[in-house]
Amino acid sequence: MHHIMIICPEDSPLKDADRWLSRYGFQVNLSYSLEQANKYYELADFDLLLIDQVILAVLENTQTALAGTPPRLVLDARPSLNNGIDAMAMGAKYYLPLPTDSEQLLKHVIDALENTTPQHKQNAESEPELAAPLLFARSEKEEEAENLGALDSGIIGNCPPMRELFSDIRKVAGTDVTVLIRGESGTGKELVAKALHNLSTRHDNPLISVNCAAIPENLIESELFGHEKGAFTGAVSARDGLIFAADNGTLFLDEIGELPLEAQARLLRVLQEGEIRRVGAIQSTKVNVRLVTATHRDLIDMVRKGYFREDLYYRLYVMELLIPPLRERSDDISMIAKFLLEKACKKHNRAALDYNKEFDKAIRAHNWPGNVRELENAIERAVILSPTHRVEAANLKLASHLASPKANTTSAELSTPLDGTTLDDYFKHFVLTHQHKMTETQLAQSLGISRKSLWERRQKLGIPKKVTNDK
Known part of the structure; x- marks a missing residue:
């Protein structure tokens, strides 16, 4: 764990960094003057100092006062070129304005900690240390985190709502908080869950994905929690459940709103106590799972109607990620469609088809109630039905859906x-x-x-x- 000292006046905006840096796993101490920090702490023991420029302005000899201290970031509520030059000349790693964006500050904190070896630690004679763990999931410096939204990342997008989503994913991934992903069917909730897992410290352990609506109601508890031999008819041997299979990894429960109330009560115990009990068992087993859930349902409305446990809802609603529907991502639709067209051509061993204006116009004109999943199916349909040299918009077969939305009724x-x-x-x-x-x-x-x-x-x-x- 990395130790950070914040030194700032009581009314400084920098004071707020104490709270949210602690949430990201840093051990943070706060002092209101350099004298107070030196009185109660040994500054050489810290990995990084965050200092308000106001503190430095009152020092008679800043160079001497900070001699032997760890790397530092200087933040200034009245930034100026002269102050910045002076701060960097006196050894500051970065000089930033106050107030500053928390994501930018976190980025600079991580960079300073990962790329600086403090002089007082360089000179210490000790046994070689193991490599320090990654500070922020696999950090924004890691290729996969930076690649979110690109064509080869699995989640494609560059519109403002998606950029905001990617930013939230990077922030949340390195923590163990429970995440609730909300979005319409077909928007890619499982892809977001995979991104959270892949960017987390648990990425070497399993990601177990479960669609709660696809498992028969009478088997859901056995599937999730496991069962003992003879616990019910057909239980001819003991079996571990999917939650146990996700131990030390991530459990993704899709369509959490479809979970029966009995299973909800069991899941609540997993979150509260970190343990599971097989169906028919007496003893409980400890598990360490990071829970990610998803739904397109209004869980608050389900709580009001008695279909979903209120105590479980508040356990799940620690961090929420919202995925915008495709119809609100006009800037991304063409980019996604081009990618899916290429993918469909490869899947069906077709020569690459050019993405033409007529095809793009038809795609942009549709509302896509089924979101990306519907778009993928439509493009695959067009590839199969179109001639070898050209993909035709008519073969998307969208007109009937627009003209008669009830055409598929039973x-x-x-x-x-x-x-x-x-x-x-x-x-x-x-x-x-x-x-x-x-x-x-x-x-x-x-x-x-x-x-x-x-x-x-x-x-x-x-x-x-x-x-x-x-x-």
Whole structure:
């Protein structure tokens, strides 16, 4: 752990850096004068000093007063060229204005710590030390962190909302805080979870991804927490769950809003106590996992309606990352489409097709309710259907979706009309009316669709699954 000393007057904006640097894992001490710092601490023991220029201005001999101290950053509420030159001449690593952007200050702190070996430590005769751990995940200097948004990074984007998202990912990745990722279906929530894991200190350990909505309700607890032999019919042997498999790594729970209340209670214990208990077991097992969750649902509304535990919500809502829908990323759509076109051509062994203006115009005109996933499917469709020399906009097959959004409704929906309601209204009414006495399979069969289609339409229309009261 790296030790930082902040020396500034009580009314200095630099004082606020104490709180947020501590959150990033630094050990920070705060003094209101150089005399106070020298009285209570040995400055040579620190790795870095952050000093307000006001403190230096009152020193009679700054060079002598700071002799033998570690590297320092000088921050000035009234920055000037002369002050900057003087500060750098007297050994400051950086000279920055106050107030300053916290991300920029953090970047300079990391750079000073990673690239400076203090003189007082160079001269100490001691055994060779192990390499210091990375300070901020794998830091913004690391290629992968810097590469967020590029074509080969997995998450493509350069519009302001995405740049803000990438900045937040870099800040959060190096911590162990629980992260809630929110965004519409198809926006790339799992890609964000992967980026958080890859940039974290846990990147050498597993990332376990679980779609909570894709696992049958009666098996979700066994899948997540494991079970003992004989815990239920079919449990012919003991089995570890997916949470245990993520030990020392990252657990990503997608569609956390679909987790049944019983499983929510168990997950809460994992967060509170750092332990899991298999279904049917008496003893608990300690685990160390970093939890990342995602949802497109309004969890606060689910809490109000009793579908989601309030105490779990506040455990999950430590840090939130918002992914903008594709329709709000107009500057990125063409860049993403070009990348997906090249990817589709390679996948289907087609010669590279030129991204033409007509094709781009059609893509930009669509609203993309399914976001990047819908865009990828449409482009793949166009590659398959277009002639060998040219990708044609008509083969995106978007017109029918725009003209008739209900074109894909099921035969069961069409066969049971309700006056004054849309087909979606009927679907929602049918599910909410019958789900308390039907299984998911029976509901799907009654509607003439698959269980997967039922789940997808639940997501689209925001229909919660039936819940069991937690008595």
